[in-house]
Amino acid sequence: MELTIALLAGDGIGPEVIQQAVKVCDAVATKFNHQIHWKPALTGAAAIDAVGDPYPDSTHDICVNSDAVLFGAIGHPRFDNDPSAKVRPEQGLLKMRQKLGLFANVRPTFTFESLIDRSPLKRERIEGTDLVFLRELTGGIYFGKRGREDNGDTAYDTCTYTRMEVKRLAKKGFELAMKRSKKLCCVDKANVLESSRLWRETVQAMEKDYPEVEVSYEFVDAVAMRLVQWPNSYDVLITENLFGDILTDEASVISGSMGLMPSASIGESIGLYEPIHGSYPQAAGKDIANPLATVLSAAMMFDDLGLPDEANAIRMVVNKSLAEGMVTEDLADKNKGRKTSEVGNWLAKNL
Amino acid sequence: MELTIALLAGDGIGPEVIQQAVKVCDAVATKFNHQIHWKPALTGAAAIDAVGDPYPDSTHDICVNSDAVLFGAIGHPRFDNDPSAKVRPEQGLLKMRQKLGLFANVRPTFTFESLIDRSPLKRERIEGTDLVFLRELTGGIYFGKRGREDNGDTAYDTCTYTRMEVKRLAKKGFELAMKRSKKLCCVDKANVLESSRLWRETVQAMEKDYPEVEVSYEFVDAVAMRLVQWPNSYDVLITENLFGDILTDEASVISGSMGLMPSASIGESIGLYEPIHGSYPQAAGKDIANPLATVLSAAMMFDDLGLPDEANAIRMVVNKSLAEGMVTEDLADKNKGRKTSEVGNWLAKNL
Ligand SMILES: CC(C)[C@H](C(=O)O)[C@@H](O)C(=O)O
Ligand SMILES: CC(C)[C@H](C(=O)O)[C@@H](O)C(=O)O
Numbered sequence: 081m082e083l084t085i086a087l088l089a090g091d092g093i094g095p096e097v098i099q100q101a102v103k104v105c106d107a108v109a110t111k112f113n114h115q116i117h118w119k120p121a122l123t124g125a126a127a128i129d130a131v132g133d134p135y136p137d138s139t140h141d142i143c144v145n146s147d148a149v150l151f152g153a154i155g156h157p158r159f160d161n162d163p164s165a166k167v168r169p170e171q172g173l174l175k176m177r178q179k180l181g182l183f184a185n186v187r188p189t190f191t192f193e194s195l196i197d198r199s200p201l202k203r204e205r206i207e208g209t210d211l212v213f214l215r216e217l218t219g220g221i222y223f224g225k226r227g228r229e230d231n232g233d234t235a236y237d238t239c240t241y242t243r244m245e246v247k248r249l250a251k252k253g254f255e256l257a258m259k260r261s262k263k264l265c266c267v268d269k270a271n272v273l274e275s276s277r278l279w280r281e282t283v284q285a286m287e288k289d290y291p292e293v294e295v296s297y298e299f300v301d302a303v304a305m306r307l308v309q310w311p312n313s314y315d316v317l318i319t320e321n322l323f324g325d326i327l328t329d330e331a332s333v334i335s336g337s338m339g340l341m342p343s344a345s346i347g348e349s350i351g352l353y354e355p356i357h358g359s360y361p362q363a364a365g366k367d368i369a370n371p372l373a374t375v376l377s378a379a380m381m382f383d384d385l386g387l388p389d390e391a392n393a394i395r396m397v398v399n400k401s402l403a404e405g406m407v408t409e410d411l412a413d414k415n416k417g418r419k420t421s422e423v424g425n426w427l428a429k430n431l
Numbered sequence: 432m433e434l435t436i437a438l439l440a441g442d443g444i445g446p447e448v449i450q451q452a453v454k455v456c457d458a459v460a461t462k463f464n465h466q467i468h469w470k471p472a473l474t475g476a477a478a479i480d481a482v483g484d485p486y487p488d489s490t491h492d493i494c495v496n497s498d499a500v501l502f503g504a505i506g507h508p509r510f511d512n513d514p515s516a517k518v519r520p521e522q523g524l525l526k527m528r529q530k531l532g533l534f535a536n537v538r539p540t541f542t543f544e545s546l547i548d549r550s551p552l553k554r555e556r557i558e559g560t561d562l563v564f565l566r567e568l569t570g571g572i573y574f575g576k577r578g579r580e581d582n583g584d585t586a587y588d589t590c591t592y593t594r595m596e597v598k599r600l601a602k603k604g605f606e607l608a609m610k611r612s613k614k615l616c617c618v619d620k621a622n623v624l625e626s627s628r629l630w631r632e633t634v635q636a637m638e639k640d641y642p643e644v645e646v647s648y649e650f651v652d653a654v655a656m657r658l659v660q661w662p663n664s665y666d667v668l669i670t671e672n673l674f675g676d677i678l679t680d681e682a683s684v685i686s687g688s689m690g691l692m693p694s695a696s697i698g699e700s701i702g703l704y705e706p707i708h709g710s711y712p713q714a715a716g717k718d719i720a721n722p723l724a725t726v727l728s729a730a731m732m733f734d735d736l737g738l739p740d741e742a743n744a745i746r747m748v749v750n751k752s753l754a755e756g757m758v759t760e761d762l763a764d765k766n767k768g769r770k771t772s773e774v775g776n777w778l779a780k781n782l
Contacts, residue, residue: 244584
């Protein structure tokens with residue numbers, strides 16, 4: 081099979097971790113007789129520096145003409161304490177999500193037996209946790225009308241959802257639940273927000289089409305608690321954009337394997353695959369960043385491209401690297417950490 | 432001193448836990464030579480049943496004519512899966528917050544040495560945690576314009592903040608930080624939301640008035656992570672209404688002492704004191720609910736009434752009850768749990 085994959089390395093440690101994923105994907109391709117055409121493109125602060133736009137049209141063109149997008153990380157400290165900067169890397173992210181129609185962010189949280197003791201939670205709380213958030217990604221307060229009034233003294237943001245937006249996200253949720261344990265939790269704040277009431281009534285109306293799926297409705301504040309108390313009581317969770325932003329990040333740290341958590345952003349056509357960690361500027365260029373989240377994101381990509389054997393081969397070699405201690409310093413015993421590139425090479429070779 | 436205190440017991444376990452707080456307050460009054468005039472008033476589902484309004488004017492009148500309000504909990508399961516019910520207990524809560532001008536919700540999270548092993552987090556993560564959230568409580572998306580369009584297929588909510596609203600909340604935050612470790616964290620989503628950018632710029636402009644306070648600015652998703660990873664790295668946090676709803680609940684479970692966490696809602700004049708737990712309908716009427724969060728809320732009330740010795744006397748007797756195992760079943764070894772009323776009596780007697 082011939083695959084064209086857009087490669088958006090981005091900022092900070094993005095390029096380093098992406099490079100390892102490329103090695104692993106190429107090794108998979110060789111093993112399974114595929115050919116991957118990589119199409120590098122600019123994004124984030126790197127793109128602002130080069131062309132003044134964090135998601136330039138040229139990058140968008142490359143993405144829409146590819147089978148998938150592999151993404152590193154964006155963000156640069158020079159923008160961090162200047163929320164009013166005219167052009168910011170995050171804007172590129174939002175523009176990209178919207179222009180590529182990536183309305184569902186798929187964020188699994190799972191545990192690795194060998195890493196479970198790194199969790200801030202006690203073993204008995206976290207063991208067996210295997211949940212997936214579907215976060216709505218192109219609507220809500222991220223994309224609503226916002227502005228200032230009263231000479232700048234009043235600021236507002238608008239959270240808007242249409243039934244169609246809720247439905248297509250919820251559909252992915254029901255479908256995923258059918259493939260898993262048939263449990264779906266709809267997270268909202270329907271006791272206060274009108275948009276949440278639309279979410280809840282839309283999901284309620286869809287229940288009859290998935291009679292096997294057991295649906296629960298929980299308020300976002302209650303979920304924020306239970307995620308810490310009993311994370312393994314959840315399976316598939318669906319939620320709107322902002323709640324998803326907060327809860328998926330909260331969920332990511334409970335496993336103790338945050339540096340390993342992959343994600344997919346999907347829509348009607350193309351998918352984008354990226355590690356959930358950020359650009360981690362302090363580590364940039366040092367060849368110390370953990371590439372596994374990016375590598376596991378590539379596995380999600382193969383799954384979505386209809387190549388589950390390829391995906392599983394990646395997951396197996398990642399497990400092997402963990403078992404054999406072929407890991408970067410964040411996961412290693414003192415002074416036993418391997419370089420980012422070394423881990424990438426090892427994975428590619430042992431695949 | 433003569434004190435008039437409005438007593439809003441509310442629903443579920445509300446009346447039972449309130450009753451214990453009353454016993455303790457009366458014992459404090461006797462000990463320190465005060466007289467408390469309790470003014471019971473209806474609220475929540477109980478008020479809906481009685482007069483069709485979860486926060487009737489008669490209750491409001493009692494509150495404004497009191498020195499403080501002691502509050503139990505509201506909410507009833509019959510409203511839970513009916514987010515569109517015309518009159519809901521939560522509306523009473525929101526109306527009460529707004530009409531009493533309770534713009535700041537003070538939510539401490541701290542640990543009790545004897546309960547630390549009940550935390551879902553490992554001891555070394557949670558030890559020494561002592562943080563306070565100041566959640567803005569009468570603005571933001573809770574009170575903005577909301578509605579439907581397109582025959583109900585589009586729903587929207589508006590998050591609005593004025594500089595004045597941010598300032599008065601932040602002022603409480605700076606003042607509290609000055610009394611504690613002089614560290615203040617402003618939690619926002621300034622990389623996306625205009626209202627958050629107003630928060631950030633307003634707080635930034637206030638920094639010069641509190642040169643000793645070290646202010647940090649963090650995104651809400653990052654805080655949702657760090658609260659689980661390193662809760663003891665925080666001291667005072669200020670944030671807007673919805674973020675505060677989510678984060679304070681998340682913070683409440685990390686200590687392992689959720690049933691003990693008190694809160695205060697304050698404004699320019701009167702304060703309202705309530706346990707952070709809900710109405711816990713399954714336990715209602717069984718005399719098993721833990722009254723300590725309500726009792727500790729009464730301690731916060733005495734503090735704010737300018738009676739710190741009275742407040743400390745309450746905290747000391749609570750600590751004593753914990754040390755001696757005079758606790759309800761949620762905190763007790765198997766079959767050693769005491770009744771709600773028994774704990775209340777013991778506290779009053781041992782004060
Ligand atoms: C950088 C920011 C705009 C972004 C978001 O809030 O969506 C990030 O936090 C994420 O979750 O991908
Ligand atoms: C019941 C609900 C409206 C309320 C809120 O969201 O403010 C509650 O969750 C709280 O935090 O007091």
